[in-house]
Amino acid sequence: MVDSKATSQAAAQAAASRAALNDILLDIQRKHGHRTIHLANALATDGALLPSGVATLDDLLGGGFLRRKLNMLVSQPTSGAMSLVFNLIANAQKRDEVVVFIDMQAALDAPYAGQCGVDLKRLFIVTPETDTQALELVRDLAATNIVSLIILDGLADIRSLRRLRQSIAAFRTTLLLISQRPAEAAQLQLGVSCANWLYQHQHIIGCQIQARLLRHPNQASGSEVTFPLYFASGSDGDDD
Amino acid sequence: MISCLLIQDFAASVERINNPALQKEPLLIVSDSKRPKVVAMSALPRRLLIKTGMTLRQAQILCPIARVVTANEGAYQRAFAHLLQQLLRFTDRLQPEYQPTSAAIYLATDSERQQLLDFVTEMLSVGPALGVSDKLFTARVAAAFAMFGGPTKVVESGKEAQFLATYPVDTLPLTKDMRRRLPLLGIRTIGQLAALPQLAFWEQFGKKQLWIHELAQGIDHRSIQTYTPPMVLSRKHTFDDPINDYQIVQFVLRQMVVWLIAQLAGREAGEIALLLQLENGSRLELHTKPHLPVKDSTFLMRHLEALLYKQALTDSIVEIEVQLSYIQQPKPRQLSLFDESPAVTRLEDHLPSMQHRHPNTYFQRAILIEAGPYAPPEEQFELEWVGA
Numbered sequence: 256m257v258d259s260k261a262t263s264q265a266a267a268q269a270a271a272s273r274a275a276l277n278d279i280l281l282d283i284q285r286k287h288g289h290r291t292i293h294l295a296n297a298l299a300t301d302g303a304l305l306p307s308g309v310a311t312l313d314d315l316l317g318g319g320f321l322r323r324k325l326n327m328l329v330s331q332p333t334s335g336a337m338s339l340v341f342n343l344i345a346n347a348q349k350r351d352e353v354v355v356f357i358d359m360q361a362a363l364d365a366p367y368a369g370q371c372g373v374d375l376k377r378l379f380i381v382t383p384e385t386d387t388q389a390l391e392l393v394r395d396l397a398a399t400n401i402v403s404l405i406i407l408d409g410l411a412d413i414r415s416l417r418r419l420r421q422s423i424a425a426f427r428t429t430l431l432l433i434s435q436r437p438a439e440a441a442q443l444q445l446g447v448s449c450a451n452w453l454y455q456h457q458h459i460i461g462c463q464i465q466a467r468l469l470r471h472p473n474q475a476s477g478s479e480v481t482f483p484l485y486f487a488s489g490s491d492g493d494d495d
Numbered sequence: 496m497i498s499c500l501l502i503q504d505f506a507a508s509v510e511r512i513n514n515p516a517l518q519k520e521p522l523l524i525v526s527d528s529k530r531p532k533v534v535a536m537s538a539l540p541r542r543l544l545i546k547t548g549m550t551l552r553q554a555q556i557l558c559p560i561a562r563v564v565t566a567n568e569g570a571y572q573r574a575f576a577h578l579l580q581q582l583l584r585f586t587d588r589l590q591p592e593y594q595p596t597s598a599a600i601y602l603a604t605d606s607e608r609q610q611l612l613d614f615v616t617e618m619l620s621v622g623p624a625l626g627v628s629d630k631l632f633t634a635r636v637a638a639a640f641a642m643f644g645g646p647t648k649v650v651e652s653g654k655e656a657q658f659l660a661t662y663p664v665d666t667l668p669l670t671k672d673m674r675r676r677l678p679l680l681g682i683r684t685i686g687q688l689a690a691l692p693q694l695a696f697w698e699q700f701g702k703k704q705l706w707i708h709e710l711a712q713g714i715d716h717r718s719i720q721t722y723t724p725p726m727v728l729s730r731k732h733t734f735d736d737p738i739n740d741y742q743i744v745q746f747v748l749r750q751m752v753v754w755l756i757a758q759l760a761g762r763e764a765g766e767i768a769l770l771l772q773l774e775n776g777s778r779l780e781l782h783t784k785p786h787l788p789v790k791d792s793t794f795l796m797r798h799l800e801a802l803l804y805k806q807a808l809t810d811s812i813v814e815i816e817v818q819l820s821y822i823q824q825p826k827p828r829q830l831s832l833f834d835e836s837p838a839v840t841r842l843e844d845h846l847p848s849m850q851h852r853h854p855n856t857y858f859q860r861a862i863l864i865e866a867g868p869y870a871p872p873e874e875q876f877e878l879e880w881v882g883a
Contacts, residue, residue, distance in 0.1 A: 364872045381858055401842045
């Protein structure tokens, strides 16, 4: 009897202290901005990873691309990286997540994206004129806390990315940058290349993708996997 | 009748009003960036074939004597809003079309033409051109004609097609595809386009573009709506003695913020302006477009403090003014007992404020269109604007 009374008192005290702590956090956030302080578990829970949709690649990445972090696909043209990105977008859309594609070079192949399973009606496409505009847009889109995945393709100056790291850390957005050169600021870097082409009746139907982990905060760098990626019907494989 | 008032080199004339020392100087107005680009210019550089988008270096090669001024987009837009406000004395049916290079205003009136021209000339110190016609598009072309031929050009009712016939086809608001294909079909003037049978035009460019064919024939169904000036909330405080103590300024700002938020009454503001009149006679105008709309006092105060501390004050403050603009009602949402609205819809709700903050960036969606089997990928889809 005494024990249960003591337990309920302890629980009430714990609830009161939690409420007080919450008030203090809110007060600090109100005074100094919502990015200044948050509980660590708020960052760790609520799906810290964005699955890529390819099981082998997810194993390599420890579950998927990192939310609240700057992810980077380092690839050369025709390496299959764009097909991989369209698969990632299609998978995110299946989970009702909002995706924004920032296309700096206005070179998005929308018909092929549609063939890869991307719902074009739910994909927002933006083509800013300058890198500065694009980075400010990423910041604002992340701050809405609605956008889950932002693809940034064709940024000319990848040196200015460092400031973005802090901006997106407070929000659950995954920023995926597609570039031909690795950027120092990216927390996750994945090198993608085409190991060989897959043929059927002398037609290219896909490619064997070699993904190499160049940098990851939790996984060993240097490990790599190879997996087949089939192009959507109608593509001859040159679209990437 | 519709009058189109065309003001060439609007930004340059605003700069000259704000700084009379620039009155007789050729001006290059450039963007505030590491590699400045020309955004507007005065008459002489324009005649020397300087175009917007050129780098400053290229422009200076063509016109080395031009004075270079950094663009103050907020000041130009405020001047344009002020001009519209003043033009309401002629008619309340106005339609603005703003660009730093040339601003056009359509008015649903054709009386008091000379008074209108005199009024704008006096306000901006530049001579505007006036095009008058029954149709909106013809009035715009007539105004561009009047820019070279004389201050006013009137196109009589029923003679719109005849007037437009000799103009190049590029004068029409063509799509990129039409701009490429029309010269290939041998069509170079509006008259040649108007002479095409409607069915042939439909088959070539689709039903959606039929209105361009109608424009070429002098048919324009668009009308001018009543203009409602954008609401601006403003609060001013004049100090008895000049102040250089930040704590006192903060205290005054806090009081102004409480008043402004009470006046907002649940609405949201998209832009904050802090105007400081200094003892030495100079005036500082500080602006910000926050990433979220302003609706509470803490948020507003934080942005005002950031604006205040960003600027190193050279002298004591005599007068302080806070302005909230781009005020709009929060978008009503359907309440649901069971689930939240889809995230895509919620992002669309944010797009107007996002658009306001990034005016040159558009959110688009790809729409697949029917194209031939050998059409390249870029011709197999169109981009459609989302939101505003």
